[in-house]
Amino acid sequence: MDCSGDADVGGHVIKSGEGGKEYILPLCYSCNNKPDGEEFEAWNTDLVSVK
Numbered sequence: 001m002d003c004s005g006d007a008d009v010g011g012h013v014i015k016s017g018e019g020g021k022e023y024i025l026p027l028c029y030s031c032n033n034k035p036d037g038e039e040f041e042a043w044n045t046d047l048v049s050v051k
Contacts, residue, residue: 002041003031015047023047 005028013025016039025042034040 003028005030010048012050013042013047022050024050 007026008029009027009032010024011027011032013023014020015023025046025048031040
């Protein structure tokens with residue numbers, strides 16, 4: 001992810017191509033408030049599956 005902000009919050013994200021499966025991703029406040037549907041890249045190792 002191309003962001004220099006501190007990961008202060010955990011955001012709910014949906015991994016593209018996984019049929020709506022949700023994950024928690026450490027994000028800065030700014031990235032956590034992006035519009036729904038906006039795509040960005042993240043490392044798979046940073047994703048925590050929501051059960």
